[in-house]
Amino acid sequence: MSSIILPRHEKHFFLAMLIVAGLAYVFWTTSRYPALGEKAIMAGAIQLEDSLSFEAKFPVGKDAGIIERIFWSTLNWVNTNKKGMTFGVLFATAMLTALSYLRQRSFRNGFANSFLGMLIGAPLGVCANCAAPIGRGMYAAGLRAETTLSAMIASPTLNVIVLTMLFSLFPPYMAAMKIGLSLVVILLLVPLIVRTLPVREIQPETPDVTGLWRGAADPGIERTENIFQAILSVVVAFIRNFWYITKLTVPLMLLAGFLGALVATLLPSGMILELPFSAWALILIAVVGVFLPVPIAFDIVMASALLSLGLAHGYVMALLFTLGAYSVYSMLIVTQAMGKRAAVLMAAAIAALGIVGGGAAQWYHDWQTDRALKMLLEQSHLQAPREHRAWGAAQAAGLDPWQVRSDDAARIEITRSLFTAASPAADTAFTRIEAREIGIDKPLEFSMADMWPPFWEGRSLASGDIDRDGDLDIVIASTEAGLYLYDNDGSGNFTRTDLPLGDLAGMDIFNAALVDLNNDGWLDLILATYLQGTFLWSNSGGRFGATAPVKLTNNPDTPLAMAMSFTDADGNGFTDIAMGNWAAGWYRRIPGEESRNRILWNDGGLPGARHTDLPGIPGETLSILFSDINGDGHADLIVGNDFDVPDYFYLGDGQGGFEMITHDDGLIPHTTTTTMALKTGDLDADGHPEIYLAQIAGRSSGVSQTLKMQDIDLYCDKIADPAAKQICETNMAIKRWYRSGNNFDPTYARECAKLSGRYKDECRAMLVKDLAIQKRDPSVCALIPKGQTVPRAYCDLHFKPIRPIPAEEGALTHQQILRSNVLLKWTGSAWADTAEKDGIEVGGWSWDTKFADFDLDGDIDVYIVNGTWVPNEVTPSNLYFENDGKGHFTEKSGPTGLEDYLMTASATQFDADNDGDLDLLTHPVNGPITFFRNNSQNPGIAFALKDHAGNRDGLGAVITITDATGHRQQQELQLGGGFMSFDAIRAHFGLAGGTDVTQARVRWTDGQETVIDGPLATGHLYTVTRH
The missing domain is CATH 2.130.10.10 (YVTN repeat-like/Quinoprotein amine dehydrogenase)
Known part of the structure; x- marks a missing residue:
């Protein structure tokens, strides 16, 4: 162990690691993973109460002015992030304390350091904002920039529950693309970006036993460690490090919350849904996604909601990747620690990948849409009108007392x-x-x-x-x-x-x-x-x-x-x-x-x-x-x-x-x-x-x-009627792959061919309806076979004009x-x-x-x-x-x-x-x-x-x-x-x-x-x- 831990500091290191483990256990078991589990449970039903928060502790009235909305939105952001940010500051302090007792904190190979950062960050389960102070503590403790930056990206993007939500709410290609782009940033771009930085920004000076670190390694400590001295030394170091991390990160946290609320309030939120797909709009959306300081899983929920509302798939993909991987708070912290070049290059890399991913997703979706429409129309034939049929064959005696x-x-x-x-x-x-x-x-x-x-x-x-x-x-x-x-x-x-x-x-x-x-x-x-x-x-x-x-x-x-x-x-x-x-x-x-x-x-x-x-x-x-x-x-x-x-x-x-x-x-x-x-x-x-x-x-x-x-896979289990159970299971099998409307993945058009009877005919009609909605093209409704009157009605009604709401009515x-x-x-x-x-x-x-x-x-x-x-x-x-x-x-x-x-x-x-x-x-x-x-x-x-x-x-x-x-x-x-x-x-x-x-x-x-x-x-x- 002496080759890894500083001499005479073994007890210090293990005591500090107990603090690290204790903080992680308490946060993961009482806050982060239960909260993420609840978000996963309600994923399809979560409704965002504020532009940057899941819940609005301070509701923003519809009559509120811009300044008032920014103020309350900032407070809601602070309230939403308070647990994660508190954990971030405390965990950063604990990591800074523990890592200061190590001889070796990094590998010589930058790619290996990035891989180490991914292993550290993925299980943390905190958002980009909360990962920022942790990254600051890791960097201050002597970990190289590759490890620090990779951990900051991995934490919000590769958490197992977040990934579960990702695959349950999005087409597989979008989920795979988000993971792939995240890995490109973490394992490839981060090491390459760090190579462009001045040497002094790649790794800070190795902490010594003076100044900030005096509590971590007192020269007066005897060669044979005393447990009580070690405890006192670790406590003193933790308190000093806590003040160090707090003064560096908390003011920037509040600034980031304000800036995020300012941008989110000023953006014309309704206009984005009407935007036709274009390169300039994609660039703007990716930049905004990189800037906004959102909580954990917010990117999943927000992108899913926008997908359901009809936002172009390319825009959704850009937000799904950028809106949570990095933020203005991350930029402020990286600028403070490593310099402006590192912060800007990281933001530019994530935005660029968001733009590339968004463009690729839009191209792929359009190609699959045209392919699916052709497949459905080639296989369909006119049907007779839908048949409506059954599916299964002493008064008390005496005088009134009232x-x-x-x-x-x-x-x-x-x-x-x-x-x-x-x-x-x-x-x-x-x-x-x-x-x-x-x-x-x-x-x-x-x-x-x-x-x-x-x-x-x-x-x-x-x-x-x-x-x-x-x-x-x-x-x-x-x-x-x-x-x-x-x-x-x-x-x-x-x-x-x-x-x-x-x-x-x-x-x-x-x-x-x-x-x-x-x-x-x-x-x-x-x-x-x-x-x-x-x-x-x-x-x-x-x-x-x-x-x-x-x-x-x-x-x-x-x-x-x-x-x-x-x-x-x-x-x-x-x-x-x-x-x-x-x-x-x-x-x-x-x-x-x-x-x-x-x-x-x-x-x-x-x-x-x-x-x-x-x-x-x-x-x-x-x-x-x-x-x-x-x-x-x-x-x-x-x-x-x-x-x-x-x-x-x-x-x-x-x-x-x-x-x-x-x-x-x-x-x-x-x-x-x-x-x-x-x-x-x-x-x-x-x-x-x-x-x-x-x-x-x-x-x-x-x-x-x-x-x-109850898990959706158990839905039909308790149905006693055999005929009803069979119908139930058939429908649940379809439900597993069919996401209707704007959520529909055109790659599943081939599933219709696997169905039989009325299901096959209905499948083709329903999917043509979904493609019409996704293409925003009411003329596609006419391609639904004449016998499928209900899917045709769905399609036609979707494109009826929306009644404008006069201000006096509102x-x-x-x-x-x-x-x-x-x-x-x-x-x-x-x-x-x-x-x-x-x-x-x-x-x-x-x-x-x-x-x-x-x-x-x-x-x-x-x-x-x-x-x-x-x-x-x-x-x-x-x-x-x-x-x-x-x-x-x-x-x-x-x-x-x-x-x-x-x-x-x-x-x-x-x-x-x-x-x-x-x-x-x-x-x-x-x-x-x-x-x-x-x-x-x-x-x-x-x-x-x-x-x-x-x-x-x-x-x-x-x-x-x-x-x-x-x-x-x-x-x-x-x-x-x-x-x-x-x-x-x-x-x-x-x-x-x-x-x-x-x-x-x-x-x-x-x-x-x-x-x-x-x-x-x-x-x-x-x-x-x-x-």
Whole structure:
């Protein structure tokens, strides 16, 4: 060892190495690798909250000026990098201390020194910024420039988790090119650059035992080392070195953060997406990529996002390589240590390789695109129009104990029906089974043509008593068979009912809602189709088919009414319809007028003869909800939009008028950005409803504390139905290579030839659509075979013009956030967001959301179905948040039996077996319909309304109950919100203490109130009829 370690310093070296190892272990196990693991988990779903940061601790308002944005962006950058930078400074100090005790710190061969630097840097797992102080410490300790520079480049580019993200999100050729270019820099260019430097800059003077190093090797130390002296000496050296590194690197770190924020703020971010590929733009993008000081894995996430948005592949490749390998901070540190020549040459080398890599990637992509298009068109042939087909073949005896004591008593009739015995107790609160076991035998309907929005987002579910036999039936929308209707036998077993669908059988039906529109007491069907409009199919005595479906007057250019909600909004006694319209989805983000939302007024005839187009910017609406959010007795309207168009809140006057809540009103602090579900309910039992907005809510850090993930390779494993499992596995095999739209790799065009049947034809059509999008050439859409109408529609809709947003319209909208779901609680003068405080800020890829007392303990719980077909390496579980009675929630999907890793967007809650608790039926994507039987043993009570003076279903009415303990609960009868999910119109309450209801109040939609004095016994469904 004496040939390596300075004489009399063995103990010093090993003590210093213990510090190095300890720092690395703590950082890697508690911060860096867990954080990178979470980024890998959420890679496809991470949304950047700031121009240089994953998360914005200090949100930048849309009204902020340039100086304010630069200031807050700088602080966000410091906050994002604080852990890595702290580790960088401490690790640099430890390395400087340890290496000072070595005789030999380098090889004579520059290429060998670069290889050593790669071995040191790759496992560090820190960004270019955090690697800079480490490099400064290594250089100061006597390591040669080759080792130092190579380690600084290897750390952010060759980390194993970062490489995993790279291959999961990018075409293989881009991932291979990034690795290859990184190795060229590390192993070839660095040694060559160093050869051009003055000798004094290649390696600093060998540290001696004077000055800075006196604590490292005190001449007074005895020849035989004393451990206590060695410890003291190492501590003193560490403190001195820490000050040395800190004063040299920290001020430059803050300067780099400011400069990065300045450039990122001043760059016209939206303009880059519209740039045609050119050499000058490529050069500029590469230079900017080299300059920006981004955190670890930011290059992967940012480049992936820009690729999805349609940025030219050459530009993406340039950023993927340059944006993270080096930065302005690296340049400042290298200039300080080795001189300006080294810093400039390194920056120039990386920029030049970024330019070369970008040009090569663009050429290769264009060549593969033309080759793929030729291959697909040569192999394709005209197909017959797509065929839509199925894929698979006692009331208690005695006097009534209650009394109506309000002025309307003579008009009120109350009946009750006894619940059946509770489901048997089980180990978990819910038991999961495939729905075919209870007779819901809808086959798995998913193929390659469904791998694009809106088809990859599932189909709707609805529950309601269609035949008025006292139990709840099921309707499932289908884009293969039109509709599936299942009749409940009263015990929770179902039989499929044949429907005379006629023309509906050839339509892609996404939404099917059950609601009584003509006040005859029978639930009608509202059916929203893709491209063919929205229809009313009237129920005649419990059956459909006596009359033909009638088309409603939605916006004629609307591709799909993705969301619907129902209530009597104008007070005329008939149920009106709010249409949440949708156009194309995530690639357009800002649609045109074809997506403007509309209210169809019902005057007793066909709804829509009179309509109101809602003011505001048309958005991709995924959820819409009528609900009285301000407690004035009138229906208000909330619109949940996906992507860049903010959500809207409209206050109703009860007579059909709606007034938009604007930003300047100061009532709404912010909304979600990718809103997918809306719900309202009194979560904390204070008499005021909360408003919940659910979106893609899982931060890049801390996400694993709530979300539970399963490897995507296990997706089909637990499917019991052999036919469904085979279809699932076929689709997952395609999912492994198919990245749609701008993410598509043309080299995979040959995969179509390996498929058979409808998959082969759909593959060719879908890939031509992807190539059209990548080429930004709508004329390519015409090359899709005529029989493939859905892929052709995808393609044509993508190229529809985007509606410009006037500044005055934008000024009215609310601030959007990315970090979490939003829970708006009324404070007396405005709403405040309490989602994080109340424990329901994280929902994963939050689709349909339920507010209900699932455990019947007297408070409202929250259930969120989860998942997405968007490329990811994992799938999240559905989430169940249990209310503690005070409005604070704890995630308990595992202990309650509600865990499920199939991607799910829609669900319906209903009492399937008439035992008084709420069961759940879910509709997974690429998976079988799933049923969750509620095993609760707690007593409950339920209410249904029949209103002969207003809308028959009582939609918009509020039911409030008080039990013997004085505890009060309230629910509003709603139909809508959530996502493509429609629940039976009943109010279920839990009474875990076993007490009866002492009073029930019904506030009808016209403001009149019925007061019912109890006792109202648990274990019953009470139907309150107003004549």
